[in-house]
Structures are given as C-alpha cells and as structure tokens.
Amino acid sequence: xxxSCRSCSSSSSCSSSSSSSSSCHxxxxxxxxxxxxxGRRSVSVRSGASSSSSSRVDDTAIFTLLRASEKGYDLxxxxxxxxxxxxxxxxxxxxxxxxxxxxxxxxxxxxxASTQPLFMWHGEEGGKVMRLRVGKRVDGETxxxxxxxxxxxxxxxxxxxxxxxxxxxxxxxxxxxxxAKVYLSRLREMLAEDGIKTKHADESRFGVCQYGELYTxxxxxxxxxxxxxx
Numbered sequence: 001x002x003x004s005c006r007s008c009s010s011s012s013s014c015s016s017s018s019s020s021s022s023s024c025h026x027x028x029x030x031x032x033x034x035x036x037x038x039g040r041r042s043v044s045v046r047s048g049a050s051s052s053s054s055s056r057v058d059d060t061a062i063f064t065l066l067r068a069s070e071k072g073y074d075l076x077x078x079x080x081x082x083x084x085x086x087x088x089x090x091x092x093x094x095x096x097x098x099x100x101x102x103x104x105x106x107x108x109x110x111x112x113a114s115t116q117p118l119f120m121w122h123g124e125e126g127g128k129v130m131r132l133r134v135g136k137r138v139d140g141e142t143x144x145x146x147x148x149x150x151x152x153x154x155x156x157x158x159x160x161x162x163x164x165x166x167x168x169x170x171x172x173x174x175x176x177x178x179x180a181k182v183y184l185s186r187l188r189e190m191l192a193e194d195g196i197k198t199k200h201a202d203e204s205r206f207g208v209c210q211y212g213e214l215y216t217x218x219x220x221x222x223x224x225x226x227x228x229x230x
Contacts, residue, residue: 058135094130108147123205199227
C-alpha cells in the first residue's frame with residue numbers, strides 16, 4: 001500500500017540516507033506501522049483478497065505533509081478530490097453502499113479502481129459520514145466526471161478535502177469511542193501546547209482514517225483527524 005505524502009518538509013526528520021519515499025512513508029505511518037504497511041498493495045474496497053491488477057488499484061496520494069511534529073502528530077493538507085459518500089450508523093453497511101458504486105452500480109455502469117484511505121467523519125451533517133475518493137476508471141478512460149449514484153442508493157458525490165488536519169496514529173485495531181477519546185484528548189493537548197487552534201469548538205467533530213482490508217480487522221492502520229485553522 002502506498003502511504004506517501006505528496007511533498008516533504010525540509011525538517012531534519014526528512015534528512016536521512018534513505019530514499020525520499022521512505023522518509024515520507026515514515027511521516028505518515030509512524031514507527032509501529034511502517035514495517036507492517038510498507039510496500040503493500042492497496043486493498044480492494046470490494047470484499048475478498050486485494051487486487052493484483054493495476055487497473056483496479058489507484059494509489060494516488062491525497063495528503064500533503066505540512067509538518068511532522070516530534071511530539072507524535074502530523075499536520076497535513078487533504079488535497080481536494082472527488083469522492084462518493086454516505087451517512088451511516090453501522091460501518092459495514094456504509095462500506096457496502098460505497099462498494100456498490102465502485103463495482104459499477106452507478107448511472108453509467110462504470111467500475112472504479114479501489115482507493116484508500118476510508119474516511120469516517122463524526123459530527124458531519126448531524127451524524128456520521130463515510131467517504132472514499134473516486135479515482136481511476138477500471139476501463140482506463142479519462143477526462144470524464146464521476147457518474148451520479150443510482151437513485152435510492154443513499155450515496156452522494158462531493159468534492160472533499162481542501163482542509164488542514166492534525167493527525168495521530170492509533171495503535172489499536174478497533175477505534176472504539178473510549179479509544180478515540182483518549183487519543184483525541186492527547187492530540188488536542190499537543191495542539192494547544194504548540195499554539196495550533198482547532199477549526200471547530202465542538203469536540204465531537206473528528207475523523208477516522210483507515211488503511212487496510214475494509215472487511216476484516218486484520219492489519220488495519222487507523223488514524224484520528226481533527227481539522228485545524230492555520
């Protein structure tokens with residue numbers, strides 16, 4: 001799986017004898033995850049094994065690294081990108097809705113390559129919103145806009161990103177409310193110490209960013225995100 005930032009800061013943490021891609025990888029995955037995910041293929045949004053076909057995998061990076069804090073968090077810019085989203089209560093149900101769109105259940109019957117990460121935003125639209133970037137078409141055609149979701153699919157197209165976030169890696173595989181509370185509290189403390197303001201006063205607003213097989217608990221990388229005002 002490709003977990004590389006689009007650009008690297010000039011801080012000393014990036015200056016090493018290793019390649020620039022390895023340095024970027026360390027920024028985004030931190031120490032306990034980089035061996036686990038380095039060099040892995042992107043995992044399909046569809047159930048089952050990861051795809052070996054390059055046409056079904058889109059590894060385009062959507063984060064630009066702004067700062068890698070020695071305290072253990074990153075500041076990143078989420079690059080603007082087209083995405084399909086749905087409101088959800090149950091994680092599995094949300095993934096199933098998104099997977100159908102990627103499998104061709106849309107207005108044009110177009111299949112799309114799998115993308116990562118999976119974003120789950122809490123506190124948006126009065127609840128929870130699950131979102132995946134819409135990237136390359138499996139048939140290789142370019143230049144067209146993503147097709148509309150089918151009526152009744154409970155999906156919507158949007159332009160996501162364009163916002164700055166503070167990110168902390170979660171060691172646990174399952175981000176329960178109690179786990180999120182601990183990490184978010186620490187993240188906000190570090191931001192306050194560094195004089196960085198969060199965009200929303202409401203502490204119930206945050207994002208969960210997941211890499212890995214969507215249908216299992218194995219080998220999943222979880223990150224928590226808080227929007228910041230720069």
